[in-house]
Amino acid sequence: MSEDNPTDQGWFAGVEPGDIDAGVTAIQEGSASTVQDWPARAVESGFAADESEYYERLHETTVAASRRAVTQREGADDQQLIHSIRALDDCQRLANELTERVAEWAGSRDSEATVDSEYIEKLAAREPTDPIDERLVSLASRIVGLRREVQEIRTLVEQTAQSVAPNLTAMAGPELTARLIALAGGLAELARKPAGTIQVLGAEDALFAHLRGGAPSPKHGVIFTHEYVRGTAPADRGSAARALSGKLAIAARIDHYSGEYRPEIEAELEERIERIRARDES
Amino acid sequence: MSLPEGVQRREIDGDEGLATRGEPVYGEPTEDGWRRWDRSRSKLAVLLGRDVETGLNAESTVLYLGAASGTTVSHVADVAGPTYAVEFAPRPMRDLVGVAEARPNLFPLLKDARTPERYAHVVEPVDLIVQDVAIRGQGEVAVANKQFLRADGRLVLAIKARSEDVTRDPDEVFDDVLETIEAEYEIRYTDGLEPFHEDHLGVVAEPK
Numbered sequence: 001m002s003e004d005n006p007t008d009q010g011w012f013a014g015v016e017p018g019d020i021d022a023g024v025t026a027i028q029e030g031s032a033s034t035v036q037d038w039p040a041r042a043v044e045s046g047f048a049a050d051e052s053e054y055y056e057r058l059h060e061t062t063v064a065a066s067r068r069a070v071t072q073r074e075g076a077d078d079q080q081l082i083h084s085i086r087a088l089d090d091c092q093r094l095a096n097e098l099t100e101r102v103a104e105w106a107g108s109r110d111s112e113a114t115v116d117s118e119y120i121e122k123l124a125a126r127e128p129t130d131p132i133d134e135r136l137v138s139l140a141s142r143i144v145g146l147r148r149e150v151q152e153i154r155t156l157v158e159q160t161a162q163s164v165a166p167n168l169t170a171m172a173g174p175e176l177t178a179r180l181i182a183l184a185g186g187l188a189e190l191a192r193k194p195a196g197t198i199q200v201l202g203a204e205d206a207l208f209a210h211l212r213g214g215a216p217s218p219k220h221g222v223i224f225t226h227e228y229v230r231g232t233a234p235a236d237r238g239s240a241a242r243a244l245s246g247k248l249a250i251a252a253r254i255d256h257y258s259g260e261y262r263p264e265i266e267a268e269l270e271e272r273i274e275r276i277r278a279r280d281e282s
Numbered sequence: 283m284s285l286p287e288g289v290q291r292r293e294i295d296g297d298e299g300l301a302t303r304g305e306p307v308y309g310e311p312t313e314d315g316w317r318r319w320d321r322s323r324s325k326l327a328v329l330l331g332r333d334v335e336t337g338l339n340a341e342s343t344v345l346y347l348g349a350a351s352g353t354t355v356s357h358v359a360d361v362a363g364p365t366y367a368v369e370f371a372p373r374p375m376r377d378l379v380g381v382a383e384a385r386p387n388l389f390p391l392l393k394d395a396r397t398p399e400r401y402a403h404v405v406e407p408v409d410l411i412v413q414d415v416a417i418r419g420q421g422e423v424a425v426a427n428k429q430f431l432r433a434d435g436r437l438v439l440a441i442k443a444r445s446e447d448v449t450r451d452p453d454e455v456f457d458d459v460l461e462t463i464e465a466e467y468e469i470r471y472t473d474g475l476e477p478f479h480e481d482h483l484g485v486v487a488e489p490k
Binding site: 030033035038058069 | 364372375376378379382383386387388389390391392399400402403404405406407429430
């Protein structure tokens with residue numbers, strides 16, 4: 001029952017009734033070249049006494065198979081990386097929004113208030129003096145907690161990115177690596193994307209505005225956060241983005257298909273970026 | 283034409299609309315064991331609301347392609363017989379498993395509708411295929427899955443123009459997809475699903 005070699009047998013062939021594990025494997029990995037009246041065949045073969053017993057077993061097994069497949073797929077490390085980077089972004093956004101709110105509120109009572117984490121930390125450590133102060137101090141301590149959580153998640157992202165995609169992480173850093181994988185939907189999906197797509201990942205709005213006509217084509221998407229793009233003169237950023245995305249595409253493929261770390265691509269990229277940046281000086 | 287047995291127009295929470303009997307799934311309003319089948323969340327409900335003959339009834343065996351979190355397929359399983367729900371993405375499948383647990387006639391399958399041989403060892407011949415897959419190649423999916431449809435069965439399909447090509451005119455996309463389907467099916471009904479679902483075409487077809 002391999003996928004290359006479909007048979008004319010149902011998922012229950014060779015499965016003992018009640019052996020959920022074997023049934024789950026057959027449903028996940030099996031295949032058939034023809035559609036047949038499986039309930040009737042199952043009753044004929046003795047897998048079930050009647051059709052209603054067959055459907056009962058089918059229900060139990062398909063639910064178990066789907067649940068297991070979901071756990072396996074979501075337990076895959078690149079999927080965990082995607083969840084982590086999204087949680088990181090959420091925590092950061094919440095902390096920023098709350099900081100502004102608290103600073104604005106505190107500013108109405110305290111002329112010294114500033115919109116920064118230093119002030120929030122001071123506020124969180126303060127002894128509240130009245131009911132309003134109590135809320136302010138409580139909110140501030142939650143912001144401090146969120147920022148601590150951001151640090152914890154960032155550490156997790158760094159570890160996971162390193163093990164999921166060592167070449168990408170070496171070239172792009174753990175956060176950008178995680179973002180690229182998240183935008184593509186997984187490492188395998190990223191590895192199948194052409195460099196030109198990776199170059200504009202995260203700039204979909206601009207890209208489709210361009211495809212509809214009128215707007216200029218975007219030069220870069222989320223890879224803008226990379227120093228090689230941002231640190232290059234605006235006129236040459238398109239070239240830098242193209243060079244970087246080309247090497248990122250190669251890195252993603254090595255990470256997905258081999259998983260070994262190969263420092264030489266990074267060196268090639270460095271050389272290429274230096275040449276692009278030298279154009280200005282000449 | 284009347285509604286299938288098991289689907290009724292009922293007033294729930296002061297609004298009249300379609301409803302089926304079953305365990306609530308997505309926070310829909312309920313009353314006396316009936317739960318609202320929300321047209322803005324289900325393309326099949328739009329067609330049923332227009333009294334389009336879909337072939338859905340208490341005896342029908344159903345293959346549902348693109349079941350997502352199970353919003354529509356839960357109503358289908360409330361009404362129909364054995365219902366096979368194919369969904370490709372793990373995240374919605376997590377919800378779909380929960381929906382299936384409370385419905386003994388609903389069988390969830392984490393499979394790709396583009397490769398039917400990977401579930402042909404599980405799915406039996408069916409009376410009704412409901413297809414709502416948001417991927418490129420929706421016509422090809424309908425053709426590839428025709429093998430599951432009985433000779434007197436029906437295909438009910440929601441074509442999503444944006445999944446084929448976001449930059450093209452939806453009507454051109456619909457024509458292309460219909461042309462692909464017509465190789466294997468007779469088209470019985472087509473109409474837009476506005477205002478409930480933008481840029482979607484509802485199609486009912488029978489196998490040739």
